[in-house]
Amino acid sequence: MATSIVSKVELDEQFDYCLKVKSLLKEKYPTRAPRAYTHTYGCQGNVAEGERIDGYLSMMGYEFVSEPSEADFILFNTCAVREHAEERVFGNIGMLKKYKETNEGLLIAVCGCMVQQEHVKARLKRSFKYVDIVFGTHAIHTFPQHVYEALTGDERVFAVPESDGVIFEGVPSKHTNDLKAFLPISYGCNNFCTYCVVPLVKGRERSRRYEDIVADAKELVAKGYKEIMLIGQNVNSYGNDFGETNLFSKLLREIDEIPGDFIIRFMTSHPKDCSFELIDTMAECKKVEHHIHLPFQSGNDRVLKEMNRHYDRERYISVAKYAKEKIPDIAITSDVIVGFPGETYEEFCDTVSLIREVEFSSLYVFMYSPRVGTKAAAMEDQVSDEEKSRRFNELLAAQEQVATERSAAMKDKTYRALVEGRNKAGRLNGRTSQNIMIEFDGDDNLIGTFQNIKVKEPLTWILKGELQ
Ligand code: SAH
Numbered sequence: 492m493a494t495s496i497v498s499k500v501e502l503d504e505q506f507d508y509c510l511k512v513k514s515l516l517k518e519k520y521p522t523r524a525p526r527a528y529t530h531t532y533g534c535q536g537n538v539a540e541g542e543r544i545d546g547y548l549s550m551m552g553y554e555f556v557s558e559p560s561e562a563d564f565i566l567f568n569t570c571a572v573r574e575h576a577e578e579r580v581f582g583n584i585g586m587l588k589k590y591k592e593t594n595e596g597l598l599i600a601v602c603g604c605m606v607q608q609e610h611v612k613a614r615l616k617r618s619f620k621y622v623d624i625v626f627g628t629h630a631i632h633t634f635p636q637h638v639y640e641a642l643t644g645d646e647r648v649f650a651v652p653e654s655d656g657v658i659f660e661g662v663p664s665k666h667t668n669d670l671k672a673f674l675p676i677s678y679g680c681n682n683f684c685t686y687c688v689v690p691l692v693k694g695r696e697r698s699r700r701y702e703d704i705v706a707d708a709k710e711l712v713a714k715g716y717k718e719i720m721l722i723g724q725n726v727n728s729y730g731n732d733f734g735e736t737n738l739f740s741k742l743l744r745e746i747d748e749i750p751g752d753f754i755i756r757f758m759t760s761h762p763k764d765c766s767f768e769l770i771d772t773m774a775e776c777k778k779v780e781h782h783i784h785l786p787f788q789s790g791n792d793r794v795l796k797e798m799n800r801h802y803d804r805e806r807y808i809s810v811a812k813y814a815k816e817k818i819p820d821i822a823i824t825s826d827v828i829v830g831f832p833g834e835t836y837e838e839f840c841d842t843v844s845l846i847r848e849v850e851f852s853s854l855y856v857f858m859y860s861p862r863v864g865t866k867a868a869a870m871e872d873q874v875s876d877e878e879k880s881r882r883f884n885e886l887l888a889a890q891e892q893v894a895t896e897r898s899a900a901m902k903d904k905t906y907r908a909l910v911e912g913r914n915k916a917g918r919l920n921g922r923t924s925q926n927i928m929i930e931f932d933g934d935d936n937l938i939g940t941f942q943n944i945k946v947k948e949p950l951t952w953i954l955k956g957e958l959q
């Protein structure tokens with residue numbers, strides 16, 4: 492499939508809409524700037540899309556506020572990966588109704604992955620009549636037009652086109668963090684894991700042009716960003732749609748060569764496409780940090796097959812083992828699902844034994860959540876909520892033990908960390924190459940620099956240390 496890139500002409504049209512909206516807002520708010528509140532749920536991909544939406548809003552003249560009660564425009568950029576997340580969003584949309592009653596000119600928009608599902612769109616139409624703009628994952632680039640339509644028309648705006656997905660370049664992102672930037676390298680996903688809604692809502696996998704990514708990376712470094720996180724649902728298959736293999740390794744090496752004091756991270760790696768060459772590349776690059784997020788989902792081969800993951804336990808362990816040999820201080824983190832349909836307790840025990848064998852530094856454990864339109868949702872033998880939650884707790888306890896032991900082994904060792912800010916206790920917070928949080932005392936002028944910190948007190952999820 493040829494990737495469809497939104498043309499410059501189409502984007503210029505959207506920039507024109509930004510200007511039109513800006514002058515309408517000047518009439519509506521003659522004495523002050525209009526105020527926007529935006530909130531993104533879910534993955535880094537969503538965050539990066541939210542930053543472009545914020546970029547558009549800045550072009551329309553909006554200032555950003557941190558409370559929805561102060562805003563003239565409220566936007567929720569949503570996540571559909573699990574039901575729990577969806578219900579939380581519906582609850583939060585429900586709370587916005589009261590602001591409509593006190594602020595007549597308020598515009599409310601809902602976008603992102605939830606909206607791309609027919610049943611959610613219908614529910615928003617039917618039960619949340621005060622939501623003015625609903626736009627899907629394939630209508631982000633036309634967002635300015637939809638704001639214009641909402642400001643000038645009488646109808647609610649529903650823009651949820653069906654599409655395999657597009658790429659649009661050149662919309663300035665308003666980054667949410669001054670030190671760390673997400674840099675998307677691909678969008679969508681082709682893997683169709685049987686539990687996952689992502690391919691249904693984000694479209695087919697499409698890689699950004701290599702030279703566009705490198706140019707963005709250079710610009711981020713020139714602007715002073717200290718961490719560049721390359722993101723995609725499956726970064727390892729970057730460029731496969733151009734007919735290339737291992738292009739991701741080449742991209743890492745090229746970004747690694749950009750002069751400057753910065754670090755490179757990436758996520759997510761899919762075990763089926765995570766090549767040994769990628770591990771070699773990580774080991775050889777100077778700026779690529781020693782952390783890989785490699786979701787295994789289940790430690791049992793039958794369940795992995797049912798999940799359509801295209802690797803088995805042995806393959807996963809061999810990649811993890813190779814990574815540890817090549818990069819002895821590497822941290823491997825992962826996502827796991829407990830209670831996939833048909834998963835027996837014995838099969839779940841294979842997941843527990845895998846985490847002991849690989850020794851992850853941390854894990855995101857999820858209880859399986861049936862998603863409309865996925866194969867797994869139609870499978871028989873769904874595991875009860877009670878059993879899922881039992882397995883969830885058992886896995887967390889096992890991981891806690893692994894993480895405590897790993898942390899303890901870091902005592903008295905010194906790690907280079909990017910100093911990110913100050914925590915609630917008034918201490919500085921840094922992150923090691925392994926993406927582990929380390930806190931210590933120091934001056935504000937260290938924020939945004941790399942410092943060597945000696946671990947004094949290793950706790951399970953955070954290290955306490957001393958500036959060297
Ligand atoms: N592309 C990434 C993950 C994207 S979704 C990858 O393949 O690794 C993030 C995580 O959410 C997944 O790794 C999975 O563990 C979890 N997840 C996805 N769908 C889920 C579902 N239906 N129920 C529970 N967890 C789910």
Ligand code: SF4
Nearest residue numbers: 680682683684687689
């Ligand atoms: Fe979902 Fe699988 Fe694609 Fe990850 S690789 S986004 S889990 S379908």
